[in-house]
Amino acid sequence: MPQAVRFDEYGDFDVLEVREVPRPQPAEGEVLVRVRAAGINPGENMIRIGALHDRWPATFPSGQGSDLAGVVEEVGAGVHTWSAGDEVIGWVDTRASHAELVVVPSGQLVARDPAVPWEVGGALFVAGTTAHANVQAVGAGPGDTVVVAGAAGGVGSLTVQLLRRAGATVIGLAGPVNHTWLRDHGVVPVAYGDGVLDRIREAAPGGVDAFIDNFGDGYVDLALELGVAKDRINTIIDFAGAARTGVKSEGMAGSATAEVLADLVKLVAAGDLDVPIAATYPLAEVREAYRDLMRRHSRGKVVLLP
Template sequence: MPMAVRMDRYGGREVLYTADVDRPVPGPDEVLVQVRAAGTNPAETKIREGAMSGMWPADFPQGQGSDLAGTVVELGPDVDSLSEGDEVLGYVDNRSGQAEFAAVPTAHLTPRPQGMPWEVAGSLKVAGTTAWAGLDALGIRPGDTLVIAGATGGVGSFAVQLAKRAGATVIGIAGEEHQGWLVEHGAIPIAYGPGVADRIHDAAPGGVDAFLDAFGADYVQLAVELGVRPERVATIVDRAGADRYGARFATGGMVPMPETLRDLADLVVTGEVEAPVAGTYPLDQVADAYRQLEQGHPQGKIVLVP
């Protein structure tokens, strides 16, 4: 029997385990994908802990995971847009991606470009499209000065590169150990911690036009205090802060799919955008993968490889 990540209750990493499950059966407009790589995302930690149960209630035993990439091995009824053997990347909405097999709607998939590593393909959707949505929400234009908090995380690293590609000056807030990556990608690095507002002023004496919060904490408030207009402040983390200050809350669901995912994959495979992978783990080491995600402030994505 195939294996999948499961949890029987809300809690910490200790509730995650792998179990033998029935092989999924693809329904209408679905295909069965043999998963070669499945990404991990910070929001999955909050879902697992029950912090988002009002939005995404669990139905225990519950699976986990959205991002995935793999090979189509079975077609659902009336599917003619894909064929068995096709290599694809995409996502699921029912928290079933971290598994050896997943039934995936055809509308959630796009071809894996030739030469794209599986671990990159399997971790592209959530972080990449969320970054794309955040920049769309801000209306980034050539000449803008943009600050990104969490600039070397999964979403932030995409946002830095996409914003530079759009012609913006990018100031990235990140840990000192990752600031070299920001310099290599044309961004101005500054450190977290006390005095960050002063460091932003020093880096942008002419002012800040837009602010993307990919970290949380009080960065929405900081952006407003810096004089950024609320409509040009976006967060992917702090919905309450967005509501409080009239800022924008951005998710990957705000951009057209699968077109955005296909465009992003093309940018990655042509080398215009780098998709860093910080670590890979076998499926049965899922708890270790989330330990690195939650404790290590990784540079890039943590990926499960079934």
């Protein structure tokens, strides 16, 4: 029987188990995919500990995971766009991709380009479409100076690159270990921590036009202190801060499409978008994978390889 990640109650990493489950069967319009790689994301951790119960409650036993890359194993009735053996990248909305086999709606898959490594394809959807949405949310373009908090993380590392492609000057907040990577990608690195406000002002003598918060921890207030307009501040994590101040908290929804994913795949394949992979883990080590992710010092993505 195939294996999948499950948890029966809210809790820390130790509630996660890898279990044998019945083989999924694709219904009409669905595709069964054998997963080669599946990214993990901080939002999944927040759901598992119950922090987002009011917004996205879990039903038990719960699976996990949205991102995936793999090989089509079987297609359901009415599916003519995919065949067994096709290599695909996509996502599910059923919290199910952390598994050996997963059923996916046929419209939530795009072709994997051979130039895109499996672990990159499996990590692309959530971080990539969230980064795309970040850029859209703050209306970034040529002439803008944009500060990105959490600039070297899974979402941040892609956000800064898409901002540069949009023509913006980008200031990336990150630890010193990631400063060389940021410079190599055309980003002005600034260390977070005490004195960060002054360091940002020094790096942006002409002022800051937009601010993207991928980290939380008070950056919404810092953006306002920098004089950034509320409609040009977006946080993907500090929902309470957004509600309190009136800044944006637009997630990936507006960009969560197969068209955007296909465009991201093309950029990766052409060498125009670098997707850093911090670490890979076998499915059996899902607990350690999340421990690694939630230390919040990774450059790029942590990925499961079922």
